[in-house]
Amino acid sequence: MSPSSDKSRAPQSSFRAISFDGNDLGRCTFQRPDRYSFFDCMPATGCVIARGAGLSYAAASFGTNSVSVQMTSFDRILRFSAEDGIVEVEAGMRLGELFNFLATRGLYLPVQPGYGALSIGGCIAADVHGKNPHRNGTFLNQIESLRLFHPRHGFVELSSDRNPEVFRATCGGYGSTGIIISARLIVSPIPASGVALEITSVADADEIAPQLVGAGNHCDFVYSWHDCTNPGKHFGRGYLVKGRFVDLPAATFTGPRRSQMRRLSADSRAAHGVCIYNRWSTKLMNLAHERMRRNGRAKVQTLDRVLFPIHASEIYFRAFGKHGFHEYQALIPMKSFDRYMLGVRNAILKAGVPITLASGKLFGGNADLLRFGGDGICFALNFPRVRGATDLMHDLDLLLGELGGRPNIIKDSRLPRSTVEAAYPEYFRFRSIVHAWDPDRLFRSELTDRLGL
């Protein structure tokens, strides 16, 4: 009945830890500090890992032997200068709240993933991408500098000039270098209040690459959706969404509301026991979805709706039920994409797993260390955790290895170390940077342990 008195420490508690895609690790220990003095007395022994929104598909923010330090109370704007185009925020700030703050000042972050509840610290740690990586690269491109805490080093400023190696290992380092405290982000003027979306048909998988490349040269956003439930000759049929900035008359940005940003969590996603996706329901839903989108043709949406589409489709994730789903997101070199799609078709045919989502986008960005970046096509597949799903993931690992692509580490909670070692040429360099910075390997999660980091 009384508050804890020692304000420097934060109480620990154990919770059932589950990754967003449904990988259940059992009970893990969590803390939720709300004062800076917490870091002054953080011990330099044991294992810890920072946690943001807890919405990573992989178990990047917890581990059975680690204490998760939840950074959600550090959610403030520390400095803002419209003239310099810089906003400094604490790591626990949510993307949607930052969008709301910036949008009323005519600014935004060009690179942001599709859900407003994600934390800035999480976006940095996973070096996430947005809707237009072929133009804007990944989240790294909009980080001017950041502040990291490690008990061995204290509070450290990192940027491309100060501790550049640790800076690059922190952006896309999955929390293995320490706790990101705050970041100075480069903001851009909002080009226009709306985005005109044009939808064109894609006949089959062979058309995906040429259509994406053709549209990518002159569109602000481009992505594709495909029906992969039919492994016949129309495998990969779907549509391309081409977005161009347009000014809307009297457009207002409401942005995602706070209540919207609390709707989805790893627990709430798994709250409904039954998965409604099977071979037949998925076929039917894909057919209905494609028909609806095609009939919609061109339309104009406000920027916030385009940037945060998941706020309108949380039910999609909940419908996977308690056991969750897999996402296989891979970056495939352009020259190998046709072969990749052929291999995907064969693997799906063999596994007999219902594909609930297949989507492609053009990619760019930096490919060093463990960063999911580089030129090519990023192609994602979603399917429920049903019989055959693990085999399908394994087959896709092999296929990707043959073709020289790289899987997205943050999107796959079972990705084996061997696949990452083979797909990321700088795996050992990353590992040596992290071990030199943190020889006792204090910052560990299930993800870093699984990947041998």
Add this chain to the structure above:
Amino acid sequence: MNALVFGASAGIGRSLCRVLAARGDSLTLISRDMRDLEAEGAHCRAVYGVEVDCLAMDAADPRKVSEVLTAYLAASDRCFDTLLFPVGGALDNDLVRSSVDTIERTFNTNLLSVMTAVSVLLPRMATGRGGAIVGFGSIASIRGRNSNVAYAAAKRALESFFESLRHDLSVSAINVQFYRLGYIATQQSFGRRLLIPVPSPETVAATVVANLGRHFGSRSLPRFWLLAAIALRLLPWRLFRQLRF
């Protein structure tokens, strides 16, 4: 409007800052660590465009509280419409046989610093346009138990002080309120499996600010704790002595 929040860096205090800033109040924030205050102050300035002063002081040292506040008032012409004191806490070893350090620290933090701050700040209350002084107690003080001993005693004394304050200011336009807080979703309840609803600090802060003009003396928050408080008070000693909580 000017508001002062003593205990502004976390929990209910931090949420109160946001609610007050959202309605355009200038803020004076008090807490122990300037790093927390500067972060909160920067956020309120950037998001709500309000003026914010930050004062670092340790509530465990009432003499220092008096000193820092006096110096601040000497250097500033700010008058206050609202004083809020969401400050305090219990120590882990707060038992019947506690050390003098534990007892002293608990009383200083929960009671004496608040009394001192009120005494120093009262002359700067904007009496002409009304105002409010709000204290925060705990349902732990409803009936003494064998844990949180000094904490419960200090909070019960604080409630008595606010009754006196209300009595003293009844001839003025200043409204004095006192909340007995139940479990709130702060560090206090983190990880506890409770069968009762636990409101967020944001909800509590919105309620407190919405109630600033109302005259009710003291009340439980959330309101259902009133029933628990009555039940606890009426519980026969024979049963109460067997409770361990």
